[in-house]
Amino acid sequence: MPEDPLHVVWVEPRFPGRLGAIADWFTRKRGYRSTFYCQNADSPEHWPSSVGRGLDLRAYVVGGAALESSVTWPRALERGLCHAFGFYEALERDKIRPIDVIVGRSMGIGSGLFASVHAPGVPVVQWFDGFLHAREHDLADEALADMPEAYFRWRQSAGAMDLLDLENAQACFTPSEWQRSTYPVEYHDTLQVLHEGVDLRTFRPRSDRPKILKGNPLAPGTKLVTFVARSLDRLRGLDRFVAIAERIASARNDVVFALAGDPKVDRPLDVQWHNHVYLDALQLCHPRFDWSKFQVLGHLRSDELAELMAMSNLHLAPGRIYPLCRSTLQAMACGAPVLASDTPPHRAVFGNGVIPGADIDAWVAQSLAVLDDQEFAESINSTNRQTIASRFDRDRNLVQLACQFDRLVSGSEVFK
Amino acid sequence: MNILFIHEAFPAQFGRIGLALAERHGWNCRFLVRNVSSCPTPSARMLERLELRRIPLPDNFGAEPTPWPLIYGDYLTLCEAVAEAIKIDPGPKPDLIVAHGGRGAPTIFLRDHIDCPIAVYCEYYFAQARRDISYRIDLPPAEPAQFFPRTINAPTLMSLVGADSGYSATEWQKASFPDRFHSKIEVHFDGIDTELYRPGPAPRQVLGKSLPAGTKVVTFVSRGLESIRGFDIFLEVAARISRERSDVLFVIAGQDRAFYGWDTLHTGQASFKDWGITQLGSRFDPSRFVFLGHVEPEVLADLLRITDLHFYLTVPFVLSWSFLSAMACGAVVLASDVGPVREVIDSGIHGLLEPLFDVDRLTETALAVLADPAQFAPLGKAAQVRVAEKYSLEVAIPALKDYYERAASF
Known part of the structure; x- marks a missing residue:
């Protein structure tokens, strides 16, 4: 197992994003020095603990198309190049030495893309x-007859930066076979x-432990569905969740629903609701639902989650x-019975134990079965725990990445 | 077979092939093009026989050079225009679409509008160093040189991953692509018109003026007089030759324009030709040089028939048609010793190769050819045979016909 600490420079447009947790692990567990570049960051309460303790967070500055709030679809790569150039300029500005590996998302x-101009x-x-x-996939799988052709043009052409990165990088990772x-x-x-x-x-x-939401204890016996x-967007099935919740609530009056996440839709994939609160629209669609059973908790810290x-x-x-939502795995790890769409x-995670996404009847039936039957819930949990332990233990998985870093560094020269 | 050819220019690589397939095999060859080219110009027969449609682009599209971060956007605009043209007027359903991919074939939206196999002409994949626009590190550095080569291939990659198959003109051009694509790319040269480019008598005149008896003609031909084709190196060699021999006239065909790279940024001057001449200082004798600018194919063929020595000083990059045309005319070619040229010429057999930057050796070799043409004449003959056997239109057409037929079934 590689033990030597390295200096890794990380770059991701927003911190901590996906790489932040990985950088944090290497910093805390392997003594790596991490310099993390981002354009902007979540508020500090969402930062991992190693920030300032081995993980140095820095900003890169963008120009050109990246300064525009949005760009037309043919300019998407131009905007990406502005980010890549901003990162390059930050490296030139800071002149960090030595650098062993550069990791980007x-x-x-x-x-x-341009990092090796600075650090060949x-x-x-x-x-x-x-x-x-x-x-195909995400929202395009469903009939979006009213979407303009530009939407599909954008999707068709959006992979250019990935192809350049795939050609440019010395090692390429993706989280799942799918x-x-x-x-x-x-x-x-x-x-x-x-x-x-x-x-x-x-x-x-x-x-x-007592169930407490927003500082308020729930009544004993209350069931919590999360x-x-x-x-909180359509991509992750908020519309389906609300429909399921309404039916569960009509079947049982001891259930409270908790939602964690930014109420504003932040993925541009959902053109219709991007930068809007989708939940507001759903509330109008479900006027008879008792919305007091809904607790919207916002963006939670890891410990709160x-x-x-x-x-x-x-x-x-x-x-x-x-792609698999990290919170799904986190829920499994926490011992929550998880039901997932097909x-x-x-x-790839749940095998056949999945539910057709749009089949609300099936969702409701399975959900009520879990809530009604502790043994059934425990059987799901047992399987999930095994899955998490065998396939998604960070301490195991990131050791593999450490080995890859070690292999890459052994074949290169440290940038001094 | 019903083929739709898509290319920014006509006839370019596809015009002659399309005409031959139409006339010899009765294929229906249609063309969707942006403009009619002057390099080469289409024949009257092509314009008469082949169906041409224009890609509907805004008049000002491409009027100004595109800054390098925006080239992918331009490519997408072109892709959309091609898709719109087919959407509006699909015409008879083609069995195959063949699209040129010099900077990415504009095909990525076509599957929304037409259901047929797509083959892309894989002209070239740019390198980050030591080839093409990154090769001339001897020139003053240009700021985009570090960045543009890392992005220039985006259109090429997007079109290639979406295509069913592809083909390159030479093995070297195919090898420029990442290994992962090699199984998808065949090699088929697009063919030199050896009816036009062949040895034979030609008027010994330049710009309508007869050459004095005993005058040696040394030629340099390139679409643009630019660094990537070694124009400045040619000028240096020419100056040295002219110092040694007073009977040589240097005849240069090509536009005073850089089509590739950053010659303006390298030199700080608008004209690389002028910059190259400036480098020679007083050694440049204008009476020894004739600049023809762009010439029509017939004029070029006549020039290549009378040349005593033809220079081809390219960096490792896509081969120029003029190089093979000179060989087809039986000219003795002195070329840079780089991969794409070595694929065509065995030095000392079909021509002569010397290191690109070694002006001493280039000069010595040139002087040797000019001093004893008979000794080197067999090289010209071998060059002509080489082109006839491997790079002529007659050889290319059956191979491409076979490929297109197979590609239509992919």
Whole structure:
């Protein structure tokens, strides 16, 4: 197992994002020095503990198209290049030495593409989320007859930055087989599947403790059903969750629903609701639902999220075909019985124990079965715990990444 | 077969092939093009026989050079225009679409509007160093040189991953692509018109003026007089030759324009030709040089028939048609010793190769050819045979016909 600490420079448009937790692990567990570049960051309460203690957070500054609040679809790569150039300029400005590895996650807007101009010979590692297809996956799977052609043009052309990164990087990772399968077949051998796993010290079952939401204890016996996403959006199935919740609430009056995530839709994939509060629209669609049973908790810290999930009697993941939500794994790790929609990413985790996403009757039946039957809930939990322990333990999975870093560094020269 | 060819220019690589397939095999070859080219110009027969449609683009599209971060946006505009053209008027359903991919074939939206296999012409994949626009590190640095090569291939990659198959003109051009794509790319040269470019008598005149008896003609031909084709190196060699021999006239065909790279940024001057001449100082004798600018194919063929020595000083990059045309005319070619040229010429057999930057050796070799043409004449003959056997239109058409037929079933 590689033990030597390295200096890794990380770049992701927003901190902590996905790489922040990985950088934190390497900093705390392996003594790495981490310099993390981002354009902007979540508020400090969401930062991992190593910030300022080995993880140095810095900003890169963008110009050109990246300063515009939005750009027309043919300019998406131009905007991404502005991010990549901003990162390059920050490296030139800071002149950090030495650098062993550069790790980037572009998401199409910013990457390590130009990092090797500053640090030639230093291995560049890229993290990939998936390759957009014009009319497949996420929301495009559903008939969007009213969407303008430009939407599909944008989706069809959005993968350019990923292809450049795939050609430019010395090592390429993606968290799941399904995400790898979204890329052109020519790149399948290039992409290594590695999930960063879940921090099982934070996300763990807790002994029976009173259920408290927003500082208010729930009545004894109250069942808690949870939904967690980065933002409360259609992509992760908020519409389905509300429909299921309404039916559960009509069947049982002892259930409270807790939602964690930013109420504002932040993924541009949902053009219709991007930057809007989708839940507001759903409330209008479900006027008879007792919305007092809904607790919208906003964007929670990791420890708060872990507490919520440990209290959960049922966690629903009714999303569309999209990369696995980290909160789904976190809920499993916390011992919440999880029901998930029948999507390829979910099948890879849950096998056949998934529910057709749009079949609200099936969701309600399964949900009530979990809430009614403790043994059934425990059987789901047992399977989930095994899955998490064997496949998603961060301490195990990131050791594999450390080995990859070690291999890359042994074949390169440290940038001094 | 019903083929739709898509190319920014006509006839470019596809015009002659399309005409031959139409006339010899009765194929229906249609063309969707942006403009009619002057390099080469289409024949009257092509314009008469082949169906041409224009890609509907705004008049000002491409009027100004596109800053490098915006080239992908331009590519998408072109892709959308091609898709719209087919959406509005699909015409008879093609069995195959063949699209040129010099900077990415504009095909990525076509599957929304048409259901047929797509083959892309994989002209070239740019390198980050040591080839093409990144090769001339001897020139003053240009700021985009570090960045543009890392992004320039975005259109090429997008079109290639979406295509069913592809083909390159040479093995070297195919090898420029990442290994992962090699199984998808075949090699088929697009063919030199050896009816036009062949040895034979030609008027010994330049710009309508007869050459004095005994005058040696040394030629340099390139679409643009630019660094990537070694124009400045040619000028240096020419100056040295002219110092040694008073009977040599240097005839140069090509536009005073850089089509590739950053010659303006390298030199700080608008004209690389002028910059190159300036470098020679008083060694440049204008009476020894004739600049023809762009010439029509027939004029070029006549020039290549009378040349005593043809220079081809490219960096490692896509081969120029003029190089093979000179060989087809039986000219003795002195070329840079780089990969794409070595694929065509075995030095000392079909021509002569010397290191690109070694002006001493280039000069010595040139002087040797000019001093004893008979000794080197077999090289010209071998060059002509080489083109006839491997790069002529007659050889290319059956191979491309076979490929297109197979590609239509992919």
